[in-house]
Amino acid sequence: xxFSKVLLALVVAxxxxxxxxxxxxxxxxxxxxxxxxxxxxxxxxxxKVSNVSHPAIKGVYAGFAIRDxxxxxxxxxxxxxxxxxxxxxxxxxxxxxxxxxxIQGMAVSSVASTNLGPRMGLVNLPFLVNSYEKLDKFIxxxxxxxxxxxxxxxxxxxxxxxxxxxxxxxxxxxxxKNIADAKKVKFRIAEAAVNxxxxxxxxxxxxxxxxxxxxxxxxQGVITGLxxxxxxxxxxxxxxxxxxxxxxNYAQGLFIWIFNQKWFKSLPADLQTxxxxxxxEQCAIYRNECKAQEAAAKKGAMxxxxxxFWDLSAADLETLRVQGNVVxxxxxxxxxxxxxxxxQKLLGYKITRDMGAKK
Numbered sequence: 282x283x284f285s286k287v288l289l290a291l292v293v294a295x296x297x298x299x300x301x302x303x304x305x306x307x308x309x310x311x312x313x314x315x316x317x318x319x320x321x322x323x324x325x326x327x328x329k330v331s332n333v334s335h336p337a338i339k340g341v342y343a344g345f346a347i348r349d350x351x352x353x354x355x356x357x358x359x360x361x362x363x364x365x366x367x368x369x370x371x372x373x374x375x376x377x378x379x380x381x382x383x384i385q386g387m388a389v390s391s392v393a394s395t396n397l398g399p400r401m402g403l404v405n406l407p408f409l410v411n412s413y414e415k416l417d418k419f420i421x422x423x424x425x426x427x428x429x430x431x432x433x434x435x436x437x438x439x440x441x442x443x444x445x446x447x448x449x450x451x452x453x454x455x456x457x458k459n460i461a462d463a464k465k466v467k468f469r470i471a472e473a474a475v476n477x478x479x480x481x482x483x484x485x486x487x488x489x490x491x492x493x494x495x496x497x498x499x500x501q502g503v504i505t506g507l508x509x510x511x512x513x514x515x516x517x518x519x520x521x522x523x524x525x526x527x528x529x530n531y532a533q534g535l536f537i538w539i540f541n542q543k544w545f546k547s548l549p550a551d552l553q554t555x556x557x558x559x560x561x562e563q564c565a566i567y568r569n570e571c572k573a574q575e576a577a578a579k580k581g582a583m584x585x586x587x588x589x590f591w592d593l594s595a596a597d598l599e600t601l602r603v604q605g606n607v608v609x610x611x612x613x614x615x616x617x618x619x620x621x622x623x624x625q626k627l628l629g630y631k632i633t634r635d636m637g638a639k640k
Contacts, residue, residue, distance in 0.1 A: 310366035312336075315345045317360075319352055324360035326548065330386035331375045332365040332536065333492050337516040339574050340444030340536050341365055343567035344388060351559045355552060361386075371491035372396075373472050380436055385544045388444070391535040392471035398432030399615035401440075403624060405475040406612065407531040407605030411448065413572050415628045416533050425624055430537070439542045441557060442564035445571040447510030447578075448530040452523040454505045458591045460600060463527075466506035469495055475612060476508065482607045499523065510534045512571070515578040520586040527591045531601065538564060 315336060321327075336342040344363035351361050369375050369384065372393035378384045380397065394401040404410045410419055420426050420443070430440030457463050463485055470476040470487040480487040488504050498504045499522045507519060511528065514520055538560055545553060582588040593601075609630075613621050624630075 310368065312363070312365065312368075315363075317348060317352070319357070321352070321357075321360035321362075324352075324357060326359045326552070327362060328359065328385040328540075328544070329362050329364065329369075330388065330540075331369040331379075331384060332363070332388040333367045333372055333375075333390065334365060334446070334513065335517055336365050338446050338512055339567045339570040340446045341388065343444045343536075343563050346563045346567060347560055350563055351556065354555050354559050358552065359548075359556065367493045371472075371493055373491070379438060379539065379541055382541050382543060384541075386538070386540040388536040388538050390446075390471065391443075391532075391537060392473040392476055394432070394537050394539075395474050395615075396472070397436045397438065398440075399474070399612075400432035400617065400620070401429060401537065402473070402475040402612055403429055403616050403621065404535055405473065405479075405532050406609050406621075407479055408602045409609070409625065409628060409630050410533050411531055412533065413445075416445065416535075416568075418628060419624065422627060425620070425627065428620060433539060434542070437542050438539050439545060440537055440539045441560045442538050443535045444538070444564050444568045446534040446536060447512035447571060447575045448528065449508060449510055449532045449534060450526055450528040450530065452507040452509060452511075452514040452519050453525045453527070454499075454502075454523050456525045456589065456591055457506070457527045459593060460597050467504045468506045468508050469498065469504040470508045474615075475608060478608045478611055479605055480508075482604045483601060484604075495519070510575075511582065512575050512578045515582045515586070520582050520588050524587060525589050525591060526582065527593060529593065529598070529601065531605065 330344060332341055332344060334341045336345060344365065348361040348363050351359050369378065372389055373396055375384065375387055376389065376393065376397050379387050391401065391404045410416055433440060451457055451463065451466070451468065453466050455462070455465065457466060466486065468480065468485055468487050469490045470480055472489055472491060477487065477489065490498060490504065495507065499519065507514060507523060511526060514523070514526065545556070548556065583590070609621070
């Protein structure tokens with residue numbers, strides 16, 4: 282009898298654990314820390330806006346700044362419900378939701394934007410918009426920048442501005458000091474056409490994977506490296522596993538703030554003007570903070586996470602640039618050859634005969 286009671290208690294405990302544990306393990310990230318300081322229940326217009334990453338990144342936090350500034354500028358007429366942390370799903374999934382009108386906005390990463398706007402792959406082309414100075418120069422040219430932002434217009438989606446999340450490099454579990462080392466790494470890359478073409482041109486070993494799947498894959502060794510920025514790797518704790526970083530700086534990571542055009546046009550004209558103005562103002566503020574955040578992330582990665590930094594030689598960087606030019610050529614049709622040529626000229630990207638010869 283005593284044994285039966287013990288057995289029954291054990292079974293009850295196991296059942297309770299089975300019911301509670303999955304819920305605990307499936308706990309979603311919370312935005313409670315960034316709750317609005319106002320009552321939005323009576324807002325006339327409500328908008329849901331998604332992002333995959335962490336608000337500790339200045340370019341991601343911009344969404345909360347837009348929310349608060351928009352509330353003030355519209356006298357409480359528009360509530361901008363901002364949901365980072367992949368709370369609405371991975372980027373490809375959310376892009377589809379946005380296109381269908383299930384949500385109204387998204388800060389999409391530049392690497393994923395090509396799924397609905399191939400022209401937006403422009404900023405992912407290697408060694409083109411790959412510095413803060415070049416990004417500023419590109420944005421300052423209103424004609425060329427607006428053409429970039431209009432890359433999803435045919436999908437019923439409008440682009441308003443960009444924020445940044447740093448320059449791309451490699452976070453790896455083994456030191457990568459040269460191209461030969463890089464070829465030993467299983468790099469996670471985004472679900473994006475430009476990245477697939479680039480890693481093929483480089484002859485590396487990429488694994489295409491949604492961002493929410495990365496932490497588990499990295500811990501289990503499914504991947505041994507990340508193609509991402511220093512800021513993102515540091516703030517999302519990827520350096521707990523990957524203790525090396527090689528700053529290739531071949532591209533500038535951007536979040537493109539895009540919105541469902543039908544929803545936007547449903548707003549009164551004065552609110553449309555205010556909406557654009559607020560998004561532009563806040564994006565400019567938080568975009569300008571990216572460079573300082575990258576420097577702080579490097580210091581923190583070295584001092585707090587014990588990350589070692591490795592620089593590729595000038596010869597290796599030139600090899601990557603030469604090989605990467607194939608991507609410029611192959612993607613020119615998607616972007617528009619004339620448009621691409623104008624941006625290349627603006628930013629000083631030179632295509633020489635030697636590049637083809639070295640390939």
